[in-house]
Amino acid sequence: MVNGYWIMDKIGRYEFMAEPFHCDFSGQLFMGHMGNHMLNAADFHSSARGFGMKYLMTIKRSWVLSRLAIEMNEMPQQYTKFNVETWVESAMRYFTSRNFAVIGIDDNPLTSDHSPLTSKIYGYGRSIWAMIDTETRQPTDIYAIDNGAINNWIVADKPCPIDKGGRVKMSGDAELVRTIDTYYNDVDINGHINSVKYIEHVLDLWDIDWYRNHWVKRFEIAYVAEAHQGDQLSFYMEKQEESLTSDHAPLTSFNVRIVRSDGTECCRSKVVFASR
């Protein structure tokens, strides 16, 4: 033990597979399932290091996902195994920033000259988490947990070379494009609409014909307020200007606002499509 902590890598690495029923018509892993794998990795990482959900429940605290941004170079194809690495980039009193890297698994990790191959980098993720008191539902001091133990796990120097994102700005011109009902399978263990299901519902706004020519290069979502089963969710969308990636591939961006039955905004999302 060092300073009361078992020596454990600050970076967690977890293996996942692009399961057949988690892949879209083109054989690529659905973005929702990629988000799910990242959230699982976050949970495994924090649990193994003493600040996971299970422990927090015992002291009436919980992590709440505030933002998630995922940007891919390429999505894993059906049956591909890959690692999700995750680490805490920074912690403040009320928020921590946790990053992700999605990395290929080499069947043959050495090249013929015995130098290690560089693993394929599928993409990265960034997330922001608050800690709440589960009784008052109010934000609570992260440093109060185990004398600021989170600071022992910060990795400030591992690169996560994607945009941090931020508040998605929407004009008043966003159009109502769909209203859906929410059902039993939309609801998570807290009784709220499942964070992963929001990703699916947003990406369902485009049809297969669109996805034949486009794929999700970047997906960003901010969770603003909770919704419950039975709430209707309305989706307002506006298209942004087209832009280019560094290799001159055209990008098309859309901003989406999700509003529940009582008019409260639940989520705001930005989706950046690249052409196939």
Added chain:
Amino acid sequence: MVNGYWIMDKIGRYEFMAEPFHCDFSGQLFMGHMGNHMLNAADFHSSARGFGMKYLMTIKRSWVLSRLAIEMNEMPQQYTKFNVETWVESAMRYFTSRNFAVIGIDDNPLTSDHSPLTSKIYGYGRSIWAMIDTETRQPTDIYAIDNGAINNWIVADKPCPIDKGGRVKMSGDAELVRTIDTYYNDVDINGHINSVKYIEHVLDLWDIDWYRNHWVKRFEIAYVAEAHQGDQLSFYMEKQEESLTSDHAPLTSFNVRIVRSDGTECCRSKVVFASR
């Protein structure tokens, strides 16, 4: 090698976990995800034994799931690890029958007197698969694959003590209870509505209040015809007589018919709820 086959257990065993975002409001694994784990186990088992989807694609054949029945004593709770065992119970020219057992993983596999603990049995599954020619979409002879190699994998004597199910009989009185649109996330790699999503859509017919007092003891589905993204799916339901389990718990059964936009029946399902 024995008779040209590597010695490999006829029964496959695969470990899964009830992931947090795959659990319902009560902390139980969703039935759709249990179905997904079984279908993955089937895929891993057949692939390792030379008759998986990947190999079949190379000879223009594919397995098509015809029926799935799952009956649980108990659903795994959030974070629980469990094994899914699977084996081929029988094979005929056009159909094979594959069974599943969902079994607990003991943290401490020995009792204090060093006798092995009997693992918890969560439940069982039964499935029927056809093999089709992917060009003609017609049923094709399973025995033609590798000189009837499937016969080397049959385990006729492992118990699977749940009802085989069969054709779900519906009267003309079933009521239209919901019509839904299908979207991008509903579609699998074959371009058809995903077998697992049908399970979710059926179980979404009941709301959280119903699930507060009931859980899915048995779920049965027959896949009759394919649907595609953009098809609307209409759900017709009728309630069956109430019955009792062997321990006198009341059971409530519903039959559901799913019909696509053009009037063709896609699926027929039976859901048996037990009281909580």
